[in-house]
Amino acid sequence: MLIDESEIEALNxxxxxxxxxxxxxxxxxxxxxxxxxxxxxxQAFNKDDDVTVIRLAIRxxxxxxxxxxxxxxxxxxxxxxxxxxxxxxxxxxxxxRRKPDQIxxxxxxxxxxxxxxxxxxILRETLDKLDGREDKARQxxxxxxxxxxxxxxxxxxxxxxxxxxxxxxxxxxxxxxxxTYDLTKWLCAATGYAxxxxxxxxxxxxxxxxxxxxxxxxxxxxxxxxxxxPQVENSPxx
Numbered sequence: 024m025l026i027d028e029s030e031i032e033a034l035n036x037x038x039x040x041x042x043x044x045x046x047x048x049x050x051x052x053x054x055x056x057x058x059x060x061x062x063x064x065x066q067a068f069n070k071d072d073d074v075t076v077i078r079l080a081i082r083x084x085x086x087x088x089x090x091x092x093x094x095x096x097x098x099x100x101x102x103x104x105x106x107x108x109x110x111x112x113x114x115x116x117x118x119x120r121r122k123p124d125q126i127x128x129x130x131x132x133x134x135x136x137x138x139x140x141x142x143x144x145i146l147r148e149t150l151d152k153l154d155g156r157e158d159k160a161r162q163x164x165x166x167x168x169x170x171x172x173x174x175x176x177x178x179x180x181x182x183x184x185x186x187x188x189x190x191x192x193x194x195x196x197x198x199x200x201x202x203t204y205d206l207t208k209w210l211c212a213a214t215g216y217a218x219x220x221x222x223x224x225x226x227x228x229x230x231x232x233x234x235x236x237x238x239x240x241x242x243x244x245x246x247x248x249x250x251x252x253p254q255v256e257n258s259p260x261x
């Protein structure tokens with residue numbers, strides 16, 4: 024609308040099409056988006072807790088679309104900001120699939136209590152305790168995307184390629200391909216957590232229930248294969 028990014032989008036799109044790594048990442052991301060869309064469209068998930076999870080899933084879906092659009096147009100910092108939002112929602116969905124009673128608590132809490140008991144740092148600490156882990160991986164991930172995507176810091180690499188001050192968006196094969204991994208990783212994590220709270224077997228229509236179950240299993244298998252595949256770029260001949 025304000026800046027013509029069409030040339031940048033064309034160059035970045037060409038880079039994505041050349042990259043076997045990017046294509047693998049985007050194929051799985053598309054499965055996640057299709058799965059979220061299918062479950063969000065299912066009328067049987069109409070209880071208050073279901074609706075809460077569905078709305079969070081829709082937020083993740085919208086974040087993924089916005090991140091992809093920003094990245095394609097050369098707005099890489101903004102793309103990371105949307106991934107940071109996916110991470111925050113993913114952690115909340117992770118808590119809800121472990122402790123379903125917390126869905127209602129979160130939904131009905133006052134703003135003061137929600138900030139007190141569910142703010143990001145408390146949420147991360149709660150999940151770490153449930154896992155019995157001390158590596159602070161969640162904190163490191165959240166801090167990384169906050170530093171590069173959300174908070175104003177001296178880390179300006181995403182708008183200053185090769186230490187040059189770049190005016191406006193710019194194409195970058197390296198950045199656009201790498202972003203497909205980050206987006207896919209966290210989109211799929213959030214999708215997997217959401218699916219734990221939504222059971223297709225509750226759907227009375229057996230045909231629809233089986234179709235959603237199959238789609239859910241197909242995504243799970245795709246994610247398992249993706250995680251087992253080294254993140255190595257294909258050769259041009261592949």
